[in-house]
Each structure stands twice: as structure tokens, then as C-alpha cells.
Amino acid sequence: MSVKKISKTDFASFVEALVQTENVLGVQAKGDRFDFAPLESAQDLRLDYDVTLQPPKKFFLPPQEVLLTFEVGGAYQSRRDDQKFILLGVHPYDVVAIRQMDELFRQDNYDTHYMTRRNHATIIACDVARPSEHVFASSMGTAVVQEGYDILLTDIGDSYLMDAATPKGRDLLAKAKGTVEADAQALARREAVWARNRKALNKHELKCDPAYLPRLLAKAYKHPVWEERAKTCFSCGSCNQVCPTCYCFNVQDDVNWDLQTGERTRAWDGCLLDGFTKCAPDHEFRKARADRFRHRLYRKAAYMPQKIGGQIACVGCGRCVGACLPDIANPVSVYNRLIDDLGIG
Amino acid sequence: MCQCCAEKKDIYLPQLATVADISQMNVTEKYLRLSMDDGMFDFLPGQFVEVSIAGIGEAPITISSSPTQTDGFELVVRKIGNVSGAIHNLQRGSKLGIRGPLGQGIYPVEEAKGQNVVFICGGIGMVPQRSFINYVLHHRSDYGDVAILQGTKSYDLRLFTKEIEAWSQRGDVQMLETLDEGHPSWKGPVGVVTKLVRKVETDLKSAKILVCGPPVMYKFVLMALEEFEVPHNNIFLNLERRMKCGVGKCGHCQINNAYVCMDGPVFRYSDLASLPEAI
Numbered sequence: 001m002s003v004k005k006i007s008k009t010d011f012a013s014f015v016e017a018l019v020q021t022e023n024v025l026g027v028q029a030k031g032d033r034f035d036f037a038p039l040e041s042a043q044d045l046r047l048d049y050d051v052t053l054q055p056p057k058k059f060f061l062p063p064q065e066v067l068l069t070f071e072v073g074g075a076y077q078s079r080r081d082d083q084k085f086i087l088l089g090v091h092p093y094d095v096v097a098i099r100q101m102d103e104l105f106r107q108d109n110y111d112t113h114y115m116t117r118r119n120h121a122t123i124i125a126c127d128v129a130r131p132s133e134h135v136f137a138s139s140m141g142t143a144v145v146q147e148g149y150d151i152l153l154t155d156i157g158d159s160y161l162m163d164a165a166t167p168k169g170r171d172l173l174a175k176a177k178g179t180v181e182a183d184a185q186a187l188a189r190r191e192a193v194w195a196r197n198r199k200a201l202n203k204h205e206l207k208c209d210p211a212y213l214p215r216l217l218a219k220a221y222k223h224p225v226w227e228e229r230a231k232t233c234f235s236c237g238s239c240n241q242v243c244p245t246c247y248c249f250n251v252q253d254d255v256n257w258d259l260q261t262g263e264r265t266r267a268w269d270g271c272l273l274d275g276f277t278k279c280a281p282d283h284e285f286r287k288a289r290a291d292r293f294r295h296r297l298y299r300k301a302a303y304m305p306q307k308i309g310g311q312i313a314c315v316g317c318g319r320c321v322g323a324c325l326p327d328i329a330n331p332v333s334v335y336n337r338l339i340d341d342l343g344i345g
Numbered sequence: 346m347c348q349c350c351a352e353k354k355d356i357y358l359p360q361l362a363t364v365a366d367i368s369q370m371n372v373t374e375k376y377l378r379l380s381m382d383d384g385m386f387d388f389l390p391g392q393f394v395e396v397s398i399a400g401i402g403e404a405p406i407t408i409s410s411s412p413t414q415t416d417g418f419e420l421v422v423r424k425i426g427n428v429s430g431a432i433h434n435l436q437r438g439s440k441l442g443i444r445g446p447l448g449q450g451i452y453p454v455e456e457a458k459g460q461n462v463v464f465i466c467g468g469i470g471m472v473p474q475r476s477f478i479n480y481v482l483h484h485r486s487d488y489g490d491v492a493i494l495q496g497t498k499s500y501d502l503r504l505f506t507k508e509i510e511a512w513s514q515r516g517d518v519q520m521l522e523t524l525d526e527g528h529p530s531w532k533g534p535v536g537v538v539t540k541l542v543r544k545v546e547t548d549l550k551s552a553k554i555l556v557c558g559p560p561v562m563y564k565f566v567l568m569a570l571e572e573f574e575v576p577h578n579n580i581f582l583n584l585e586r587r588m589k590c591g592v593g594k595c596g597h598c599q600i601n602n603a604y605v606c607m608d609g610p611v612f613r614y615s616d617l618a619s620l621p622e623a624i
Contacts (some may be wrong), residue, residue, distance in 0.1 A: 054580050072400050075361055247596075249594070285600070
């Protein structure tokens with residue numbers, strides 16, 4: 001597998017040509033922050049971004065999507081979204097999150113709605129150029145990735161390195177003009193970027209190896225930290241909404257104006273929201289705020305790892321830290337507090 | 346559509362079923378017998394279905410009939426919310442959507458063979474238990490002693506009265522029934538279902554014990570069984586939650602790391618030790 005080098009001017013031409021023919025969703029400025037949005041010009045692309053407001057999960061699991069259409073009293077029809085698209089500028093930690101989501105939607109019962117979108121996507125990842133305010137990907141081992149993308153971009157100053165990892169990526173890369181084989185010096189500069197990011201994406205430092213977290217939580221279920229933190233929790237679900245590995249959803253029917261046809265839609269839900277576990281008639285199985293708060297962090301570091309081969313379902317993007325108004329969501333500060341009190345081992 | 350997905354069926358797509366029979370059982374419960382329009386339906390006692398009323402939504406309902414019954418399958422639905430309210434308005438011949446059968450945690454159909462079986466039911470807890478009760482009675486010689494304990498809040502809410510009467514008449518079933526509140530027409534015992542436990546003539550310690558009822562009931566039943574030192578791996582609890590998607594994705598029915606829709610709805614009590622949210 002060869003790595004190509006492309007000048008920034010030639011890369012801009014490549015992107016400019018791409019947006020003419022493909023549906024490209026690239027990172028762009030949104031006020032003084034950044035987000036993925038349909039890209040119309042290479043000029044709008046901001047690969048120097050720190051973190052996007054929303055993770056790219058919304059392109060695979062939209063905030064609201066039609067699963068089925070139906071006729072009242074009649075049959076149901078599947079709806080599938082099979083438009084091809086390119087995600088341009090996905091950071092390594094988000095690549096890891098997408099890989100985890102892929103596994104969860106693929107395993108046991110194959111979710112055709114998610115997987116159709118996923119199979120139609122081409123992911124162009126890019127190494128982080130500058131750390132965001134709350135990133136802790138270095139602590140979670142997600143600052144650099146070796147798989148999960150079709151092409152990986154690395155900014156090495158005057159040019160980008162383009163590393164195609166899949167047939168889809170190689171086909172796309174073949175369209176870029178002006179690429180040359182990356183020489184040893186260029187590859188060394190990429191190594192330097194990786195070495196830097198493995199350490200620098202660490203605004204909050206976890207005091208243990210992430211692989212230890214399931215064992216830490218196994219002895220922390222009744223720790224007072226859940227109650228202490230949850231005291232100021234608004235139960236707003238912002239932490240769920242911005243999380244690249246939160247995927248809980250609700251399903252609802254809507255009838256059209258003709259009163260004959262309608263749609264069944266699914267929409268994001270969140271385990272922090274009151275009523276998430278409510279059953280008929282009035283049983284709510286995880287009602288206490290502290291229990292809901294605890295559930296989110298247990299899901300990330302104790303429950304989901306059992307489904308995805310031991311990986312921790314927190315990739316250290318830091319979005320929840322920034323989104324939480326009472327500033328209680330930071331997983332690192334909770335886990336570190338538990339380590340301080342309970343020790344390691 | 347990509348080939349990999351085109352070959353897969355949509356896990357959220359209901360299949361059409363027709364209401365073959367529907368009747369009011371008491372003031373809140375309706376009985377339905379359904380048949381799948383494509384004729385296909387194999388299930389095991391303890392499994393549930395997602396019932397779709399187009400335009401209203403979906404709700405998880407555990408199957409009440411035994412798989413040994415061949416003319417369709419039966420549900421009993423309490424009118425409590427939007428979907429169940431709409432189900433109550435169905436008539437014979439109405440169409441509805443069914444996904445399932447769902448759930449891999451079922452009653453111990455094979456494990457209980459050759460052993461004594463005790464059913465402890467609270468209120469509409471009888472509804473899912475009835476699937477396994479009738480299965481056991483259909484294969485009567487495969488099982489040891491059978492005892493059925495039913496506790497109901499009031500006389501008017503009793504369910505399956507004719508079936509319970511028929512079970513009482515059988516010489517090979519110990520049928521015990523109690524009401525929380527007395528009634529002029531009620532000649533049987535008054536009190537909660539846990540009071541019946543000590544009347545069971547079978548050795549509880551060696552029996553498979555199946556429990557289903559309202560959430561509050563479980564703790565008291567388990568305390569009663571503790572007195573008889575019933576091993577926890579012999580007790581099976583039917584835990585219902587909000588199984589919204591039914592296929593292990595949406596997260597609503599999660600109890601710690603277990604998904605009721607996938608790992609249940611029937612759980613072995615000894616497996617619940619690591620699930621503090623279960624009871």
C-alpha cells in the first residue's frame with residue numbers, strides 16, 4: 001500500500017472537482033466553531049478544525065428518519081436511503097466511534113437503515129491539526145487510527161499525505177492530479193504528527209489505561225460520585241446528543257393529512273432524559289437522576305465494551321464536556337475521582 | 346441499494362396479521378387470537394411480539410397461547426396507553442402488524458422436563474405464564490408435579506376463569522387462587538399471592554419456579570421462596586420493560602448490561618445477581 005503526497009494547491013483542485021460530481025459533506029466553519037455540512041467549494045473546507053459541534057453519526061443515524069411507510073389498516077413498506085456521499089475531514093476519534101457503531105448496528109440484528117447509509121459512505125479521515133479545548137483522545141488511545149477510513153489525510157506543512165486503505169479509497173485517490181509517491185522524509189513528518197497527537201490530544205488526562213475502566217466500574221456502582229454529580233444535572237440529554245457513540249432512539253408513527261397513509265420515524269433519544277425507561281402504566285425503571293447519570297458512564301465503559309470486543313465506547317472527543325452546562329459530564333474527571341478513591345488494581 | 350443490504354430483511358418491518366377472534370375479558374383486558382397472513386409463525390413459551398397499529402405505534406406484548414395451539418396465537422392486552430387503546434378498538438377481520446417472535450430468554454421448556462413446575466402469577470402475570478402452563482399440560486407426562494398460584498387484585502379482574510376452573514378439576518394440577526380483596530361471590534382465600542406459597546404440596550426446593558406479575562410482587566415472592574431455600578438457578582422471572590425496538594438497538598429496555606428484548610424477557614434469578622437494576 002503506497003502513500004501519496006499532494007501539494008495543498010493540487011488538493012484544493014481535487015476537492016473542487018469532487019464537489020462538482022459527488023455529494024461531499026465536509027468540515028466548515030459555523031460561527032466561531034465547526035461542523036460537517038454539504039460542501040460547495042474547496043475554499044469552505046477547514047481541515048485545520050479542532051472539533052465539530054456534532055459528530056458525524058448524524059449522517060448514518062439521522063436525528064430523525066423514516067423507517068417505514070404504511071397505509072392505515074394495510075401493509076408496511078421499508079424506506080431506505082441509498083444516496084452515496086463522501087465524509088471529508090473525519091478526525092481519528094470519530095473514525096473509531098463510527099467503527100464501533102458499525103459493529104453495534106451490524107451484530108445480532110442487522111440494521112439495514114443504518115448499514116445502507118454506511119455502505120454508501122466514503123470516509124476521508126484527517127489527522128488532528130490542533131487539539132480542541134476538551135479533547136482527551138490521547139488518553140483513550142484514539143488520537144491516531146490505522147483503520148476504519150477509506151483515505152487518511154495528514155497535513156505535513158506544505159502538502160498533504162493521502163493514504164488509501166480500501167478499494168473505494170484507492171479509486172477516489174486515483175482521481176487526484178499531481179500526486180507523487182511519499183518519500184521517506186514525508187513519511188517521517190507524518191510519524192511526527194502522529195507522535196505529537198498521541199500525546200497532545202489530552203486536555204483531560206485519564207489516570208489509568210482505558211482497558212482498566214470496566215474493572216474500575218465493577219467496584220464503583222455504589223460510589224457517592226453518581227449522586228454528587230447528578231445533584232446538578234438538568235437531565236437535558238446534551239451529553240447524549242453530542243456523543244459519537246450514543247445511539248438510543250425512539251420510534252413514532254405519524255399519519256399524513258389524507259388520514260390513509262403515514263410514516264414510522266425513529267428519532268434520537270437519550271438515557272439521561274426523564275421518562276426514558278417509562279412503561280405502562282406508570283412504572284419508570286431508572287427514574288432517579290443519579291441512576292440515569294451512572295447508566296451513561298457504565299454504558300460507555302462497562303456495558304458496551306462487552307459488545308465490541310472490549311473497546312471503551314468513549315473515544316475522548318470531549319464534546320460532552322463542552323456541552324454540559326453544569327459541567328458534570330466529563331468522563332475523565334469521574335473516572336479519575338473513582339481511581340483516587342478506589343485505587344487501581 | 347447495496348447488495349449487502351438488499352439481501353437483508355428490514356428488522357423493523359412488521360408482517361400483516363388478521364384478528365381471527367377478539368373479546369372483552371373484563372373491564373380492562375381484551376383477548377385476541379391472531380393469524381399471520383403469510384401463515385408463518387413458530388414461537389416458544391415466553392417470547393413476545395411487537396404489535397403495530399399503523400398510525401398509532403408499536404407495543405411489545407408477550408404471547409399468551411401455547412405453541413401447541415395450532416390455530417393462530419393469542420394475546421391479552423390491558424387498555425393502558427395509545428397502542429393498547431387502539432388494539433381494544435379492533436374487530437374480527439381487522440389487520441395489524443406483527444414483528445416477531447422476539448426474545449431469546451424463554452421459559453425453561455427443556456430444562457424443566459421430568460421436574461416439578463410451580464407457576465406464581467400476579468394479576469395479568471398469568472397472561473405470559475399461560476403459554477408455558479398450557480405447553481406443560483399438553484406434554485403433561487414430560488413434567489413432574491404442576492402447581493399454579495394465581496393472585497388477583499379483585500373479583501372483577503380475574504382472567505381465564507373457565508381455564509382456571511378446568512385446571513382445578515384436573516387431578517394432576519394443584520390450582521391455588523387468591524384475591525387481594527374479598528367479594529360476596531368469592532369463596533376462596535383472600536390475601537396476596539405470596540400467602541399461597543406455603544400451601545404448595547410439591548417440594549419447592551427441587552421445583553422449577555416461574556414468576557410473573559407486577560414489579561412490586563417480585564421482591565415478596567423471592568422473600569417467600571428464600572424461606573424454602575429454593576436455589577436461585579431454579580427460579581425464573583419474567584421481566585417486562587419498554588422493549589421499543591425489540592431487536593437490541595434502541596436502549597429502552599436495558600437493565601444494566603442486559604437487554605430484556607434480547608436476553609429476556611424470561612431471566613434466571615441467579616443470572617440477575619449482576620443486574621442490580623432488575624428487581
